[in-house]
Structure formats: structure tokens, C-alpha cells
Amino acid sequence: MSDIHVSGPVPSLNPALRALQCVTCGEVYPVSDLPEGCPACASRGRPSSLEAVYEAAPGAPLPDFAPKSHGYRWGHWMPYLDGVTLGEGATPCLPVPALAALTGVASVWIKNEGANPTGSHKDRMSAQAVSRALATGARDVVLASSGNAAVSAAAYCAAAGLACEVATYRDLPAVFDAALRHYGARRVICATGHARWEHVRRRVREDGAFALTNYSLPAVGSPVFGVEGYRAAALEWVQQGCLPDHVMVPTARGDLLWGLYSALRDLVRLGHLARVPKLWAVEPFPRLARVLGGASQQADFPGATQQFSTAGSTVTAQQVHAATRSGGGAIVVEDAAARAGTGQLAAAGFWVELCAGAGLAAAQMLRADGRIDPSETVLLMLTARGDRDPAQITN
Numbered sequence: 001m002s003d004i005h006v007s008g009p010v011p012s013l014n015p016a017l018r019a020l021q022c023v024t025c026g027e028v029y030p031v032s033d034l035p036e037g038c039p040a041c042a043s044r045g046r047p048s049s050l051e052a053v054y055e056a057a058p059g060a061p062l063p064d065f066a067p068k069s070h071g072y073r074w075g076h077w078m079p080y081l082d083g084v085t086l087g088e089g090a091t092p093c094l095p096v097p098a099l100a101a102l103t104g105v106a107s108v109w110i111k112n113e114g115a116n117p118t119g120s121h122k123d124r125m126s127a128q129a130v131s132r133a134l135a136t137g138a139r140d141v142v143l144a145s146s147g148n149a150a151v152s153a154a155a156y157c158a159a160a161g162l163a164c165e166v167a168t169y170r171d172l173p174a175v176f177d178a179a180l181r182h183y184g185a186r187r188v189i190c191a192t193g194h195a196r197w198e199h200v201r202r203r204v205r206e207d208g209a210f211a212l213t214n215y216s217l218p219a220v221g222s223p224v225f226g227v228e229g230y231r232a233a234a235l236e237w238v239q240q241g242c243l244p245d246h247v248m249v250p251t252a253r254g255d256l257l258w259g260l261y262s263a264l265r266d267l268v269r270l271g272h273l274a275r276v277p278k279l280w281a282v283e284p285f286p287r288l289a290r291v292l293g294g295a296s297q298q299a300d301f302p303g304a305t306q307q308f309s310t311a312g313s314t315v316t317a318q319q320v321h322a323a324t325r326s327g328g329g330a331i332v333v334e335d336a337a338a339r340a341g342t343g344q345l346a347a348a349g350f351w352v353e354l355c356a357g358a359g360l361a362a363a364q365m366l367r368a369d370g371r372i373d374p375s376e377t378v379l380l381m382l383t384a385r386g387d388r389d390p391a392q393i394t395n
């Protein structure tokens with residue numbers, strides 16, 4: 001906790017944060033940095049994410065999301081109550097009647113995460129994780145990403161005065177490469193996705209760098225302090241008057257899916273919400289769908305897709321739990337259907353990345369096979385803007 005080299009206040013750890021707990025085996029750990037997840041589960045070859053445990057009294061009021069002049073808005077639901085911020089969160093949430101009519105349901109709401117400072121939901125993770133890095137005196141932040149997380153981490157590290165190193169694929173789209181250079185991040189080119197993780201692992205274990213994303217194989221979710229940042233999105237939509245029956249969540253390794261689930265579960269526990277909506281992991285080819293069908297979660301599920309934000313070949317424990325405990329599941333949306341969904345969203349005024357368009361297509365598929373009833377309400381997580389999506393600007 002010493003050797004802070006950045007001027008300015010040290011981020012304040014939430015005094016209500018009591019411990020970390022494994023989302024699979026329930027083992028409890030002191031608040032600390034365990035970037036490889038639960039040590040007990042990892043020792044059994046089945047890595048699992050940790051979550052934060054907060055002391056929250058039943059009946060306590062929800063955090064106040066009213067705009068403030070600066071700083072965080074999420075009260076005692078996040079690990080850090082202040083710290084690095086670029087004004088993330090409080091994104092628009094609104095019903096879109098034209099999309100409800102297209103989908104054949106009572107209402108379709110959108111949560112427009114593209115309105116975050118660097119254009120994606122990843123800013124919620126970066127704000128909390130980079131605050132954690134600052135608070136622990138880290139000098140270097142390292143992550144594996146070839147997309148939105150890379151741009152977001154680079155921006156938040158710049159704001160924090162921390163060095164940012166991003167392990168990327170060789171064919172990183174030019175717009176992302178330019179963003180990394182602009183923010184002063186260091187790019188390390190790796191041949192494969194797993195080679196990116198090996199690089200991050202080496203930097204963490206040998207140099208003490210602070211990891212923002214997973215580097216374990218079998219895969220685990222991103223480190224707990226960042227994933228907790230996604231809880232705010234669910235708290236916001238409840239305060240914004242949206243009470244969906246179903247939520248469509250573009251998913252790779254399920255950081256967002258788990259963060260939403262944990263907040264909704266806590267809202268139910270504390271009496272603010274009657275039940276957790278069904279969370280649907282929208283994926284470009286079968287991964288979670290195969291695991292829910294009986295395949296090993298530790299297996300590799302390669303597949304090709306232009307939905308670059310949800311590509312990857314691994315499944316994590318946290319996404320299995322979020323999908324099953326919410327009563328939702330996995331839904332596979334191939335690229336052609338994702339493009340159709342993206343077009344329908346654009347016709348309603350929202351240009352989003354391809355995997356977010358897949359969320360609308362997923363809702364229509366679930367409506368068609370009866371898993372969504374015409375009387376029900378759907379929320380789409382529009383994870384990122386479309387205007388730098390290589391699948392939409394290079395052809």
C-alpha cells in the first residue's frame with residue numbers, strides 16, 4: 001500500500017466491502033488481489049471467479065444516481081467509492097416502441113453503453129480496476145484485448161498516470177491501434193489469443209504488473225475489482241424505471257453477465273426487486289450453449305465470427321452461474337442474423353457493434369420459439385458503438 005507515485009488522493013475502498021468469495025465453491029478470502037480467481041478451485045484445475053461481499057442491511061435505500069459534479073454515483077455497491085473516473089455510467093435507458101413491434105413483445109428497452117466515455121461498457125470495469133491498481137501502488141497495468149477493453153484501459157490508465165500495456169493480435173484494426181497510440185499505451189503483438197494470456201501471466205508473475213483481464217487457462221473471468229464495476233448498469237436501469245423480464249447480454253467470458261447478475265441478485269435479497277430477470281448470454285457460435293448441454297466447461301470451443309467483441313474459445317464458471325441462476329441461458333446468433341439486428345437498431349437510431357445487434361436478433365429468436373412471451377419486457381445491452389466496429393466499417 002506504499003510507494004504510490006501518482007499525485008492526488010488514493011482511491012477510497014468501500015468500508016462495507018468485507019471479503020471476497022468464490023462464485024462456485026463459496027470459499028471466503030480477505031480483500032486482496034487474486035487475479036487467477038479462487039485458489040481452491042484453481043488447485044482443482046477448475047478456475048472460478050471471486051466476487052465482492054458487501055455488508056448491506058436489508059431495507060437500506062438504493063444508491064443515489066442523481067448526477068453530481070464529479071465522482072462516483074454508486075454508493076456502497078462498488079469496491080471503490082471514488083478514484084479514477086472519466087464520467088462513466090449513468091448511460092441512457094429507454095423504451096423503443098418500434099423495436100417492440102418488430103420483436104412482438106410488450107416493450108423493448110435499450111441500455112446504451114456506447115454513451116460511456118470511450119464508447120463501450122468496458123469503462124465501468126476500467127474505472128474500478130484502475131482505481132484498484134492505483135490504491136495498491138501498482139506502476140504497470142497489463143491486459144489482453146484487441147478491442148473495446150484495450151481502448152478503455154488505455155484511457156483510464158492515462159487519466160491515472162499509470163503505464164498501460166496491451167497484448168493484442170497482430171491484425172488489430174487500425175482505429176484501435178490509433179487509439180492506443182493516442183492514449184500512450186504500449187502495444188505487445190501476440191500470435192494467438194492464448195499467447196496474449198501467456199504474456200500477461202509473465203508480466204504479472206515476474207514483474208508484479210497489475211492484470212486487468214484474465215490470463216488463466218482454463219479461463220476465468222477478469223479480476224474481481226473490475227467485474228464489480230458492471231453492477232452499476234443493473235442498478236441504474238432499475239432506477240431508470242426499467243423492470244425487464246429478459247436481458248440480452250453479448251457475452252465472451254461473461255464479465256458483464258456476472259456483474260449484472262450479482263447486482264440483480266442483491267437487489268432481490270435486499271427487497272428492492274421481486275425477482276432476477278432471465279439473463280441470456282448472446283454468443284456468436286456455441287460455447288456456453290455446449291457447456292449447458294453437458295460439455296466440459298474447461299474444454300476449448302473454437303469458432304470464427306465477425307462479432308469480434310464476443311469472439312474467443314473459452315467458457316467461464318461465472319457465465320455458467322449467471323445464466324443458470326437467473327433462469328436464462330445461452331443463445332447463439334450467427335453473423336448474418338447479427339447484421340440484421342444491427343440494421344434494425346440503426347433504423348431506430350442506434351448504430352451499435354455487431355454483437356449488440358445480435359442481442360436484438362436473440363430476443364426475436366427467443367420470442368419465435370416461445371421462450372419469451374408476447375406480454376413480456378426485454379432489455380438489450382447495447383455494449384458499444386458501431387462506428388469503429390471493423391465488421392461494419394471495412395467492407
Ligand SMILES: [Zn+2]
Pocket residue numbers: 022023024025026027038039040041042048
Ligand atoms: Zn472456489
